Amino acid sequence: MRFAAFTTVAASAGEASSAAEMVDNLRQQAVLAEELGFEAIWLGEHHFGPYGIGDLPNPILLGADLAARTSRIRIGQMANIAPWWHPIRLAEDIAILDNLTGGRVEAGFGRGIWPYEGPQFHPNANPRLERESRELFSETVEIVRKIWTDEFFSHSGENYTFPVEGTVFSHPRFAPDPAWQDGERVTRLRVTPKPYQRPHPPLWMTVSTDRSVTTAAELGLKACYWQPPPLRVRQRMELYAQVRSEREGRPFRVGEDQAVMRSTYVASSMEEARRDAEAGIMSAFIFNDPFRGMQVFSNPDEEMDPAGKLDWDFLEPRTLLVGSPEHVTEKVHELQEVCGLEYLLVEFAHMGMPVQKTLKNLEAFATKVMPRFAENGAHG
Numbered sequence: 096m097r098f099a100a101f102t103t104v105a106a107s108a109g110e111a112s113s114a115a116e117m118v119d120n121l122r123q124q125a126v127l128a129e130e131l132g133f134e135a136i137w138l139g140e141h142h143f144g145p146y147g148i149g150d151l152p153n154p155i156l157l158g159a160d161l162a163a164r165t166s167r168i169r170i171g172q173m174a175n176i177a178p179w180w181h182p183i184r185l186a187e188d189i190a191i192l193d194n195l196t197g198g199r200v201e202a203g204f205g206r207g208i209w210p211y212e213g214p215q216f217h218p219n220a221n222p223r224l225e226r227e228s229r230e231l232f233s234e235t236v237e238i239v240r241k242i243w244t245d246e247f248f249s250h251s252g253e254n255y256t257f258p259v260e261g262t263v264f265s266h267p268r269f270a271p272d273p274a275w276q277d278g279e280r281v282t283r284l285r286v287t288p289k290p291y292q293r294p295h296p297p298l299w300m301t302v303s304t305d306r307s308v309t310t311a312a313e314l315g316l317k318a319c320y321w322q323p324p325p326l327r328v329r330q331r332m333e334l335y336a337q338v339r340s341e342r343e344g345r346p347f348r349v350g351e352d353q354a355v356m357r358s359t360y361v362a363s364s365m366e367e368a369r370r371d372a373e374a375g376i377m378s379a380f381i382f383n384d385p386f387r388g389m390q391v392f393s394n395p396d397e398e399m400d401p402a403g404k405l406d407w408d409f410l411e412p413r414t415l416l417v418g419s420p421e422h423v424t425e426k427v428h429e430l431q432e433v434c435g436l437e438y439l440l441v442e443f444a445h446m447g448m449p450v451q452k453t454l455k456n457l458e459a460f461a462t463k464v465m466p467r468f469a470e471n472g473a474h475g
Contacts, residue, residue: 096431096468099135100128100457101173101356101440104151105144106379109450117151118160120450124443125161127454128168131461135169135201136161137356137440140176142212155188162196170196173319173356173440174205174301178213178220178231182238182255183286190243190290198291203299203319206232206307219254229310230254236298236314243295247275247283258284299354303391305334312338317352319440322380324413325433326394328355332434350435357416357430359441361459365418371452372417373407375445380405416441420463427464 107124108117125136138154151157154172162170170192175185193200206228207213213220219227234252241248250257262281265271275283290296300316302308303323308331311318318335320328329349336347358379360372389399392413403409416423430436443457 096427096436097134097438098132098461098465098468099137099169099171099354099438099440100124100133101137101139101442102444103139103141103379103442104154104157105141106375106442106446106448107444107450107453109448109453111450114151118157120453121151121157122161122164123450124453124457125168126164127457129165131458132465133168133441133461135171137171137173137201137203139173140179140205141209142179143215155192158200159192159195162192162199167199169199169201171201171299172203173299174203176207176213176220177204177235177239178207178228179216180235182235183242183257183284185235186239186242186286187288189239189296190288193290193292193296194288196291198296200290200292200296201299202296203301204232204236204316205301208303217254233310233314236316240295240298242286243290247285249283258282302331305331308335309338311335313342315339315342317354319354319356321356322391322414324392324394325430328430328436329434330395348435350437353436354438354440355430355434355436356440356442357414358445359416359423359443359460360445360456361416361418361420361423361463362456363419365422368417368419369407372445372448372456375447376410376415376417377405377407378446379442380410420459423460424464424467427468 104121107121109120111117111120128136138157140152140154141150142152144150154175158170189200189202207220207222210221210223213222217231219231222228231254234254238250238255241250258281263279264281265279271278275281275285298316299319300311302311302318302320308318312335332349332353335353336349339347358376360368362368362371389403389405393399411417416426427439441460444453
């Protein structure tokens with residue numbers, strides 16, 4: 096088992112009253128995560144927080160700061176919301192971060208879940224526009240890959256065309272170059288720098304439905320799950336392995352190139368965990384699923400109660416890693432045994448929780464749970 100730390104950043108704020116204090120809190124957590132042996136720290140992206148809770152919306156820029164304060168831990172984004180980025184800027188910024196870190200970047204992409212966020216960046220970025228937003232996502236990722244792997248690239252798609260029609264360039268010292276010009280007309284673009292890792296950093300996608308799992312596998316992206324219970328994760332991991340095997344012409348095992356993220360709180364007892372973490376954990380689930388419904392938490396062939404309530408008692412047995420070290424260890428073992436899980440992202444920070452409790456939670460998981468998986472290479 097491999098373990099990484101995950102935060103949406105705003106949840107790491109603790110009792111901070113300014114963006115500067117939020118960043119300082121995040122720095123403490125990242126430095127501690129490295130000291131404790133976590134493989135990576137992953138940062139989320141959100142915008143326009145309407146309730147005064149704050150967003151720090153650029154995980155790439157934040158990652159550069161954290162990388163400068165650490166030396167080994169990998170720096171990931173789970174995720175850059177691809178439809179909200181211009182693809183050239185996204186490719187450039189991640190490539191710069193990969194060079195700054197000497198190849199410590201994990202690049203994650205998502206489609207976005209909030210209808211009020213996406214359209215502010217692109218008219219097709221509304222996740223309720225299924226076809227348009229999925230096409231924009233896939234096209235953006237395709238362009239980023241071309242930029243990283245081709246010395247000169249061109250693209251013509253539903254949302255973007257590069258070079259833009261009518262682009263010309265000339266220089267008195269250089270003759271036109273047929274590698275990227277037809278006379279003065281520019282036919283292909285060169286985007287630098289290329290990533291430090293070749294051909295590029297590991298590529299991930301956040302997934303929550305069978306369709307997004309299929310998309311990730313078809314695009315050759317590693318997949319990360321959040322809400323589903325273990326049996327549903329297993330079903331989707333099998334689907335991913337099947338599609339990825341067909342795409343690449345070799346067998347993929349269940350669990351390969353896939354990860355699970357879980358909201359986590361380790362305490363002396365379930366009662367203490369619930370007392371400390373219930374409000375923060377529940378706010379994340381309610382805030383992130385205003386329109387998807389309870390089905391995202393269902394097991395295969397399970398009929399959800401239309402009157403069911405999204406609360407702690409419903410979520411805890413399905414999708415939370417909370418309670419005593421022994422109980423949390425048992426739940427991680429369940430993910431291993433049911434899903435073939437090899438990589439776990441631990442969401443250690445929860446909205447409104449004091450920073451000292453957040454740091455204590457991170458340390459408790461690393462010292463009381465991770466060692467129980469050390470024989471499987473849990474941490475360094």
